[in-house]
Every structure is written in C-alpha cells, then in structure tokens.
Amino acid sequence: MERPAIAKHVFRVWHKEYVTPHYIRVVLEGEGAQDFASCSLGANNKIMVPPAGQKEVKLAVWDEANNEWKLPEEHERPLIRTYTHRAIDVANNRITIEFVDHGDTGPASSWARQAEVGDELGVAMKMRKSTLYAPADWYLLVGDATAIPVLSVILESLPATAKGHCIIEVPSEDDVQRDIEHLGFTFDWVVNEHPEQGSSLSERVRALKVPSDINCFGYVACEYQSVKNIRQYFKEQLQWDNKQFYAFSYWKAGVAEDKSAQDRREEKES
Numbered sequence: 001m002e003r004p005a006i007a008k009h010v011f012r013v014w015h016k017e018y019v020t021p022h023y024i025r026v027v028l029e030g031e032g033a034q035d036f037a038s039c040s041l042g043a044n045n046k047i048m049v050p051p052a053g054q055k056e057v058k059l060a061v062w063d064e065a066n067n068e069w070k071l072p073e074e075h076e077r078p079l080i081r082t083y084t085h086r087a088i089d090v091a092n093n094r095i096t097i098e099f100v101d102h103g104d105t106g107p108a109s110s111w112a113r114q115a116e117v118g119d120e121l122g123v124a125m126k127m128r129k130s131t132l133y134a135p136a137d138w139y140l141l142v143g144d145a146t147a148i149p150v151l152s153v154i155l156e157s158l159p160a161t162a163k164g165h166c167i168i169e170v171p172s173e174d175d176v177q178r179d180i181e182h183l184g185f186t187f188d189w190v191v192n193e194h195p196e197q198g199s200s201l202s203e204r205v206r207a208l209k210v211p212s213d214i215n216c217f218g219y220v221a222c223e224y225q226s227v228k229n230i231r232q233y234f235k236e237q238l239q240w241d242n243k244q245f246y247a248f249s250y251w252k253a254g255v256a257e258d259k260s261a262q263d264r265r266e267e268k269e270s
Contacts, residue, residue: 007035008124010048010057013115014094020175022145024099024112025086028121033093040130041085042153047097048078048122049107057122078122079107082250084149085125095123100145132157134243136217139164139185142205142230144195145171146250147221148180154219155182167204169195169222195223196253202229210238218245224252 009032016026039045050057058072071077087096099112111121132154133139139162143151151166163184169192170176176189192199201222210216218240220230227249234240234247 005127006124007032007039007127008059008122009033009035010059010120010122011095013117013119013121015117016112016115018101019098020170020177022101022171022175023148023177024101025096026099026112026115026121027094027096028123029092029094031093032123033088033090033095035127036085036088036095036125037090038127038129039085039088039125040128040132041088041157042132042150043085043125043130044082045085045097045123045125047081047083047108048124049081049111050078050120051075052107052110055119057120059122081106081108083108084153086149086153097121097123098149100148133219133246134217135215136244137163137214138211138216140205140208140210140216140218141166141185142201142218142220142222143167144169144192144199144201144222144226144250145175148177150221151219152180155180155185158182158184160184165208167201167208169199169201171195198253199223199226201226202233205230206233206237216240216244218247220245220247221250224249 009030011028011030011032014027014029016024019025048057057078058076060069060071063070083097085095086098099109101113102109104110141151141154141164148168151168160183165186167188167190169190171193173191188204190200190204218234220227227247231247234245
C-alpha cells in the first residue's frame with residue numbers, strides 16, 4: 001500500500017484564548033493550511049514546538065550540493081508531540097489546535113501557555129481522509145481533557161438522529177464545556193483534579209448500562225491504564241470485537257510522550 005503524502009508547514013499564532021481555565025484554543029495562520037484541505041478533522045497531527053525561549057521553528061532543509069537533508073543545530077531542533085486537528089479553515093489559511101494546560105511540565109503545554117500572536121509552530125499531517133467511527137445505532141464516547149477535540153469533532157459529524165452516551169473527564173468544574181452537546185446523547189462530566197494519579201473512567205464505563213440488542217460502537221481516548229481497562233471490558237464483558245470500538249491512549253502517566261509511544265502502540269494492538 002502506498003504511503004500517504006505528508007504536509008509539513010510552519011504556522012504563526014493568529015489568535016489564542018482560554019476556553020476554560022485548563023483548556024487553550026490556538027488558531028494558527030499560514031498558507032500551508034491549503035494542503036490540509038484533504039485531511040480529516042479529529043485526526044492526529046504532529047506539532048513541532050520550538051525549544052524553550054525560542055519563537056521560530058527550524059526545520060530540516062534540503063542540501064542540493066550534498067543531496068541530503070540538513071538538520072538544524074541540536075539546540076534549535078523542535079520537539080515533536082502528537083495533537084489533533086480541531087478545525088481547518090482553508091478559505092482564511094487557518095487551522096485550530098487545542099491544548100490542555102498541564103503547566104510547564106511538558107513542551108507543548110508550556111508553549112501554548114506562553115504563546116503570543118506571531119509565534120511559530122510547525123505542523124505535519126498525513127494528507128488523507130480518515131474515518132473516526134463506524135456506523136452504529138448507539139455510541140459510547142469516552143475521553144479525558146486531551147480527547148475533547150476529537151470527541152467534539154465526532155459529535156459534530158454524527159447525524160442528528162444518532163444516539164449515545166459521552167463521558168469526559170476534566171480537571172475542575174470550571175473546565176466543563178456545556179456547549180459540547182448532541183441532542184441524541186447523554187453526558188457525564190467527571191471532575192478529576194489529578195488525572196496523573198489515577199482515573200475513574202473505566203469504572204464509569206463499567207457502571208453504564210450499554211444496550212445489548214442493537215449495534216454499538218465505542219470510541220475511547222485517554223490515559224494508558226484507563227484505555228487498557230476499558231478495552232479489556234469491551235472484549236471480555238461486552239464481547240465486542242475490534243470493529244466495534246477504537247481505543248487508544250494519548251498519554252501514559254509519569255512518562256513523556258516520546259518515551260511511552262511504544263507501550264501505547266503495543267496496548268492498542270493487544
């Protein structure tokens with residue numbers, strides 16, 4: 001199978017706002033948005049964060065003389081993290097990425113907290129359409145704050161006749177976003193001030209009465225251990241096969257993204 005082309009561009013901050021105390025929306029502007037017209041909202045991208053204290057993103061450049069890519073100096077190389085496309089506005093050359101404010105413990109959160117209009121951020125994305133969910137009579141959407149962008153996209157893309165339940169974990173009552181809604185869904189907002197110390201998401205899922213006489217689909221995106229427990233419940237208790245759910249951990253407590261990537265991939269394939 002031929003690999004999809006990857007669009008990689010440097011954007012500048014056009015607008016930034018705190019939607020809630022721990023949730024930051026950043027609108028980026030750049031002509032590279034044209035390439036993302038063929039991409040799907042809610043799909044993962046790679047952001048390239050400039051090193052602390054730097055405003056510009058330095059990417060590899062092609063060296064014609066030596067027929068090779070020339071990397072930036074080590075102290076100028078951006079840090080790579082995985083995020084989600086929340087919106088793509090091709091007409092105005094803008095894309096939107098939303099960040100959870102974890103303080104300055106990680107490069108992406110720290111960048112978003114300090115970002116100002118004009119600051120640069122690199123974004124790369126596979127230029128292809130992807131499907132987030134399968135057709136179903138009832139949907140179960142589960143995620144922590146890091147999954148709000150993709151869960152929002154799913155809810156917005158489902159038909160008005162769709163039905164289901166959505167469980168979202170946020171750091172505080174003030175982080176509940178009541179404008180995230182769908183007339184056919186019930187919502188359960190879970191407040192967890194310290195998600196890195198554990199979560200009740202899997203218990204919430206187990207306590208839910210899931211229809212057994214209709215076609216269901218589950219979408220789960222949160223911390224590694226919660227995803228592992230929920231995946232096990234889907235398979236062993238509900239007897240769902242892999243076509244009835246998507247479950248992937250966006251992060252692993254106590255481990256940086258680049259260090260936990262292999263563990264999270266292996267869990268998804270289990």
